[in-house]
Each structure stands twice: as C-alpha cells, then as structure tokens.
Amino acid sequence: MNITVGIIGGGPAGLSAALYLRQIGVQAIVFEKSSNAEYRAGEHISPECKPLLQKLKIPESIVRDNAAPCYAVSGTWGDDKLFSNDSIFNVYGDGFILSRPDFDNALLVFAKSSGVVIKANMRVTDISKINEKWCIRYKGNTGNSAVLTDYILDASGKSTKNFNQLVTKKAKYDDLIGITCLCKDRRTRAPARASIHIEATKMGWWYTAIRRDNMLVATFMTDADIYRKNIEKEERLWECINTSINTKSIILKYKKIDKIFVSPAQSQMHTKMADDFFLAIGDAAWSVDPLSSQGIYNALSMGIDAAKSIFAHANGSVLALNEYQRKHTNLFYKYLSEKAYYYRLEKRWSENIFWHRRHAMNWMDIPIKIDPGSKVRANKKNIDINTIRPITPSIDFDLLLDIMENSPVASCAVLSYKKRAMTQVEDREVIVAIQELSSHSM
Template sequence: MEYFHEISIVGGGPAGIATALSLLKRGIRSTVFEADAVARVKVGETLPPTVLPIFRNLEIEELLDDPRHAACYGNSWLWGSEKVHDKHFMLHAGGNGWHLQRGIFEESLIGLAEERGVQIVRNAKIMQVKQAGKHWNLNLKIDHRETTVATNFMVDATGRKSKIARCLGIERHRYDTLVGVVARFSVDESFELSQQTHIEAVENGWWYAAALSDGQLVTAFMTDAAFLSHTYQHLSGYWNALTETTLIRSLFPGDFQPKPDTVLQIQSAETSFLESVYGENWLATGDAAFAYDPISSYGITSALGAGCYAGHAIADHLSGAAEALPAYRYLTEKAFSDYLPLWYHQYALEQRWAESPFWKKRIYPGAR
C-alpha cells in the first residue's frame, strides 16, 4: 500500500522532532517516522543552562519543569592534573542546568509535538529509498508490514547511522571510533548524590557520571573501540575499573556494591560527518549530519539547534529560496569546523599519559 506525505522526517529523536516543530512554526505539517515503539534509553542526560534559548525558540521550555528531571548545578572534572576543578552554573545568567531522565524527556517531546499537530508513526523502520520523478519513495516496515511512502521532501534524522544518506550512497567520514560503556547504578536514597556532572580522565579513556532524580547514578567509560577490552564489557571488570578512579568512585557510598543484574550498554560516540548534508529535496540533521564527541557537551543542545535550522531551511526551500539548503549546509559546517579545534584542545590538556595509545590518537594532526 502506498501513502503520500509532503515532508517525511525519518527519526523521532530531538533533532527530528525539533525539525518538525520548526516547520510547524512556519505553518508546515510533517510526518515523523520513528524506528522504536518507545524512546530508547540513551546517554546524554546533562543540559547546560545555555540550552534555554533553543527551548524557548521551539516553545518547549515547559518540558524542563517536569519534576522527574533533576537540577544540575555545574561541572566537576579531574582532567590534565591531579586537582579537581569545578564550574558552577549558578554564576551563569541562565541559572542551573538539568540532569534529564532521557527516555521521559524524549517521550514528552514527542507527545508535545503530537499535541501540536505533528504526525508520529512509531515502529517504522526505513528499508530503502528511491527517487521517483520529482518525489521520493520511502520503503518502510511499519509494525512489521512493508509500506511505501511517497514524499516531496525527506529528512535524515537517524543519528550517527545516517540511514537515509547511507541508502543514497553518501559517504560518512569518521575522525575516531569513540564508544561509551554505560551503566546505571541504583543508590540508596539515604545517600545524597552530587547534582553536578563529573568527568575524570584515566590512562585509556575517560569517565562520565551524572545523578538522576530517581536515585540512579549514570556512569559511562569512554574509550576507542579498538582499545575496548573484554574487561570493561562485564560488570565485575567495569566496576573494578571504576573503583580505581578518584572522582567518580567518590560519588558512591563507601561500601557500595553493584547489583548483579546491572546492565551494561555500549554506544557509539565518535566524531563524524556526512560528505554531503543535503541534496535534491532532502537534508540530514542532528547527528546524522554532524556528530560530536560527548566531551563537548553539545549533545541534545546541538540536535535541537540543528533541527530548528533544518525546519527553517526546508520552509524557505519550499517557498522557492534557492539559497536555503546551501545556507543550511554553510551554518552546520561552520558549527562543526568551529568545534574541531576546541575538541583537539580539550584532549591536548591531558598530558599525564602522553604515550598511551588512547591519548596519542587524539593529538591534533598538525602537531604530530
């Protein structure tokens, strides 16, 4: 069976929904096709106070009032020396940041979009893309049934997998193969968890930790896929490595032991980009276009901002502005090119393990 949708957005994460909401502000409705039936648990809980202007622009700031999200009052890091450094958000004009319950946030974002008129189709997996005259045919499997959707404009918001672009044969370039091994630990409610984001560099990578509102402490060990030993992929080895840290271990009660059923998840976190972020009646947004290292703290902020730009670019393009999509490419490429030297600088600050394969791999090419 074939259906027609004027604009089809493949991917219902923050970038895809932000694109749909941005289009809606321009009076244009779209359909979002999301592969999962419910939002998956993802890493990326921390929002800095600088995210507020984007939330206000998209008119979604009410989502931050949900009591299931916890306040975040700053960052604490052990990086480049043996001294712990702190940066408090309360000195920022925007006040505190947030530690999100990521699944709840994304479900709420989708729900808000639906309330405003965005059509959301869940459990819709993209299989194939073909150009048919002036429109595109998307071959989807929706609730395990194959369906063809004809669309005049399509958006790739499928994250680092960039499924639409891959179907079109667009090459993806990767700067590294960073991965994160994530664990969520339940801590006794009588123990007061720190409401900061914590980062700690170690010889073969770095650790991240953030406390959520339900007494969970989310941790992630970040390293290269090539250096990820089996030790970190099993709870006992992961916990033993965590106990050898200084800052991250201090966040847990002294006698804490993880529950045997604690699940570890491995997620890609590489810095990468598409060779082309737009073409004839399509564009890529969010991580599908440009993906950032989690150390940058861009995450959701970048995804929402990119989606906001994408929506306006599509609206201008459909109204006949020939420069709309090239301008979108320029803005997104400029943001990424501005990020790269900052990314290299951040890793260059850590010199304690200069001969470690992980840190040697992150030397700025011009400094080799």
C-alpha cells in the same frame, strides 16, 4: 505552505525540526522506530538549550518533569585539582540531568499534540525518488507501508544506515564509545539538584550523573579497540573503575551495577549533509564528543536550521540547502579544533594510546610544505593507508591513489580529486592527503 516533510527519527533533532516546521505552517511526518523504553545515552542538557526550547514553545514542564536541575559540572582534568563550573555563573542558569527515554517520549507526545504526524514504532526501511517526490517506505507491527513527501530530513542518529542513496561517506574522526553502568540508588529520595562529575584516567575518562529517578549513570569513554582489549569483561570494568579516584568513590556507594550499555560516541561528519530535497540533521549530520555536552544542543538547533532552510528553499531560494551544508561543515571544523584543545589540556598520560591519538595532529593543523607545482607520486605498495586515514578522514583513498598513479602536478591532482569526488571536501584536506601519500612513498 503546501509541502510535506518526512523526518526519519524522533529524537531531539527530528522533533525540533518537526515542531518548528509546524510553527511555520509546514506539514511534518515523523517516523520513530523505538518505543523509547530502552536506555538512551545523553543525560546532560546544557543551560544554552533553554532559549532553543523556548523558541520551539516546548512547555517547561517537559524538562522539569523528566530531569533534575544540574548546578555544576565538576571534576579533574589535566591535574588532580578539583575544578567546578557552577551554573550560577552561566547567564542561562542551571542545566539539567535528563532521563532520556522519558524526555524523548514527552517530547514526542507534545509534538503530536502540536499537530505533527507521528508514526510511532515505525522503522523507515528505504527511501527513493518517484517523479518529483520522495517515497518513504516503512515497517511496523501491522506490516509495510509507504508515503510520498516533498522533502526528507534524516534525523536517525549517528550509527544507523545511510539513507541518502546518492552519497555514502561519513568522515569518522575517532572510534570513541561510551560504556554506561546504570546503578540503582538505595536512598529513597531523589536529589533536588544534582551535578555532573568528570574525571580523566589513563585509558579514557568518566562522567557520572545522578538522574531524577535516583539512577546513577556512570559512563566510561574510551576507544572501541581499547574496550575490546582491556575492559569488555565486567571484572575488568571494575579494574578500570579502580584506576579512578572520585568516580570510584561515587560508584562504590551503589555496590552493584544493574545494567551495562555500550554506545557509539565518535566525532563524525556526513560529507554531504544537503542534497536533492534532502537534509541530514543532528547526529546524522555531525556528531560530537560527549565531553562537549553539546549533542542535544546541536540536535535542537540543527532541527530549527533545517526547517528554516526548507522553508526558504521551497520559497525559491535555490541555494538555501547548500548554505545549510556550508554552515554546518564550518561548525563541525570549529568544533574539532575546540575538541583538540580540551584533550590537549590533559597531558598526564600522553604516551597512552587513548590520549596519544587525541594529541595527534590532523589535516587542519599539519603544515603544508608541498609545492603546488611539484609532481606527486604515491607508491601503493609502500603505503599503509590506515596511518593516513585518521589524519584526512573525508578522503576517498582509492580515488586519490588512482589520480596520483601518473604522477600529476600537485595542484592538478587536487583539482582532479575535487572534480571526481562524490562528496564535498576542503582543499586543505586533499592537499594534506596528497602530501602524506607522497611523503610515505619516498
């Protein structure tokens, strides 16, 4: 097929899309800004990824040489009793504990050998439309350059700049970050098989994994403001480690922390994942809490989905990109419900802000009481939008307050918002936002 797809980002999402596009005869160009030398978060690859890796024809050796088999996820969550989810009960068998930079690099080399054009160490700086084509501008050691493509996939991860010039909204559902302590193992031999350990504590939760290269990766998941207030200094981090039970005993075997990395880990969705010959994939489209261990799985499957959607669209299926958007919006909302379910299982520290935030309701579970025929009003002066924003994160409050200025009927306010909003949003989310704004104004 005579089209070219430019892919911004050579992580699991970008490379999955590129490999699948090659399989169906589409030219793919991947731009990757890093040299995959630095630490990258995301160690555990769930067993469910295996069929996706097979679909992408990724040789088993790429995983085997850069990972240790993971036979169980164990830990404490909800009470002090140790649980263990053994992979022997999973139809796909063991998962893997990856060394991410090495795995990502091996995938990049494999994609190149499969015919994908790789622009390594090249940062995309800008995209724009020139006639019917996308113009991708990029920068490397040798200077600036540009290339024209038919489609663009944004696979640049969760925290990079928004490449879609038309829409800028990312709905953020929390402010989770991961503080990763990398510790060197003093033993000489790597574990032949390893497990992941998770542990809920008062201010957040830990996961620990030992990589194939004997590095212990111990990550504390908490909110950015809690980190800044309580943990940022290394001695405070040790205080935090001391509040755990099993994690502490694992980390103490290593005596010292070699490096600390802080990574954003928020649950977030791009409210416009599909646009004019443009799709967002992987974390750039929607990102999940590491508790789910689904980030890499989602990245690989979205890459395949996006490649199929582009193929269908290029062959005349005009709704293919919209269908991609609808499917992934629904998957994200399904994920949010599952996330709430798991966090609500842990009730020991409900009064602590970290858990309190995760037990709070959002627009999906707040009952709708507002009468569609009633007039709605919002008193801008009385409202603290920051208390409502986490409940309805996709809403543009400037626009909604503007619409509610003249006390419209509730149903008209919803329609008017949907008509004027730059991004797609569910009716229910708009209704709950209106309900919250009017109740705070009374």
